[in-house]
Amino acid sequence: MPRNLTDERRDLVTAIGEFCRKECGTKEQRDKLTDGGVQQHSPQLYAKMAELGWLGIAIPEEYGGAGQGMADLCLFLEETSYWRAPISGFATTIIAAASYEKFATEEQKRVVLGGVVNGRVEAISMSEPGAGSDVAALTCRAERTTGGYVINGQKTWCSNAHLADHVLLVARTSQEADRHQGLTQFMVPTDVDGLQIRGIDTMGGKEVNDLYFTDCFVPDSAVVGTPGNAWAQLMAGLNLERMILAANMYGLARRAFDDILAYVKEREQFGRPIGSFQALKHRIADLATELECARLLLDDVAATIDAHPGEVFAREASMAKLKCTELAKHMTLEGMQMMGGYGYATEYGMESLHRASIVSTVYGGTSEIQRDIIGKTYGL
Template identity: 50%
Template structure:
């Protein structure tokens, strides 16, 4: 698609900001406690001050009232700039469900929080229910005008920084596994909720959540009791586009760094990039990134125009291609940069570690292939 002059200017502004504020390893280390955090609350608030957060969220609830294409531009360029604000996308995902099913008060609270530079979280997975979300079992028991939550959620992004957690619970076990699921808005500081970090190969971003008699009022239910499965469907489709946009930015950054290296590094009296074996591999990466960008922004543009009939399938395609492009580009960059790609000093090894997660979260890419195949009647 063709971007407007305003959209191109916006993308340039995000790129310039990231280069200035988090463009060096030293700046990123200062923002992330030496690389131990995946997210910087300080940087997210600075994005908020510029009016760049919630750009696609409706203005009547405190958002910027822009398009989802605008949102993808921000996600792509902030990821390309290595901005440590991964958890922002999780808040956007949660917002989709609140906006379509929540009360007016819930919408105002969540959109206002996101646009102010706060994190919001969504807790779906359990130790026994990851890709098979409909098998979630964590119970919420009715006690007067409250629900009482007991159990565990896992792999919850940014919960340690969030103001609220959108929690998937089971309120009825008498029907099919897709019935009886309910979404509840829980304050992250609710009594009885314990949040513990999960140590990963990248940085602290995901958590285990333990609920011990956590009480929430019935007006904390998002949508209808027992209706969560239908309510989640559209939000998860948009989540896949959010992940795809960030992964596209990550792929482009790895490509940029690789291209810079091979056009400067010399061996045998010539630049490494001048060897056919190298430049053809780089050409393949460039072609894949270009195709990913075209497909992603076409899907985002159709969503903006209300054409979401194929959102489930198209968002799965976008997630597969963009996340795998990010992983492949980073891995190829390590190989083509040689020892420099493997060394921590040059940053590519960190981009590899970060690129390994998106093909897994937000629904594994194997599950995305199942969604696509079912859409074809297979």
């Protein structure tokens, strides 16, 4: 179904597509940019996008960005994901940047937001070995000392910390009766003494890390926002994080569908294209319908967020994240099944799309957590 885009947005999508087709449109190009698929982020490609001004699409104009809203950001994420551009650092960067934009000092904004526009990567760290979905259970501590804080503890699953200039760290600064209180955000340089970043090998390559803080000192100027108020600050960014993940996975699902469709039209068995058999034709019809439903939901929630800045749409953003990530996982698995042995072969790419989709139903709040949030908005 045709998409109702403004001329400016249509031009943006076209420009991104043409750029990605030229720079990373083939598996050979992507392998060269990512050390054979091991790395998920190409600084070389990222720098070119920075020169084109795309990395600042959601950064305010006073810091060198374009100052666009959620709809434009989602289009950028969707299109780069569709073309499989290896820029995994962008998602965590823009999530962290939004928190700095809302709560940071002017000096912090100048450093971070200006850096984003120029191609710098940022990371955000909440999860710990004993605190994943239950963020309020975190125990990494930042103890008050003369002129700042001393941080001790471990963080885990921190995406892109090995590429980032800073980690936006959530640590406990006091023990309160309400576990959600007493948490503080810190802007921690990744080269600071007392911080060790150690990569975690995953089926998706090199992307996530363990962080070890040992008597790591940061000055008072590293505090982002109000001390003890990190939980409220995190809640203010829920729309953005979930929509970023939804748009990324919608783009991936689109790519998988187009690859499946091309394959079933070309592959012949028993004297005709396999897509002409009812068993596959009906599966394609179902997948196409689900893809269209996901697009309509994603576009509508993005437009709603843009129309009501400052409001938190917990239900709608969770629905978009749930729908798009679960669809991507289902779409790619169906693709592997319909493509048979070729779906399993690295040459055709469907298996790598599936690997990329699996973690999407875990990070940024699992599908189970999203369903729980949606249920709570209905008073359950």
